[in-house]
Amino acid sequence: MFTSVVLLNGHSLREVKRKVKNDMPRTFIAESCYWPIVSFLNFRFIPLDYRPMVGRLAGAIWNVYVSSATNNPKLNPDGTIQSPAGARTTLVAEIGGSAVSALQEA
Secondary structure, three states: OOOHHHHHHHHHHOHHHHHHHHHHHHHHHHHHHHHHHHHHHHHHHHOHHHHHHHHHHHHHHHHHHHHHHOOOOOOOOOOOOOOOOOOOOOOOOOOOOEEEHHHHHH
16 A cells, blocks of 8 residues: 555655655554454454454554555654645645636636
8 A cells, every 4th residue: 555655646666665664664563453452352242243344344444544654744843744846736726816626627
């Protein structure tokens, strides 16, 4: 996931390597804490018929975490969020000072 998101954002393989090196260990530790607990609770307390649903719900929660870890913004030393160069809003586009939806602009 880290590789595909970084490449889809137009960055180089060097950025992919940096992202994986910086964020993968923390994500792996979180995964090593999350899934054993989910599995224990699921197999110990959840009836057999509901286990797939609980597993899917836990997977959805995990995917939200991994997505946020993959797309986490970089912070400046003063605590503000860095904006990438040339970043544009995809849901709202500003034309002449008024906000219109991106679908209307297209």
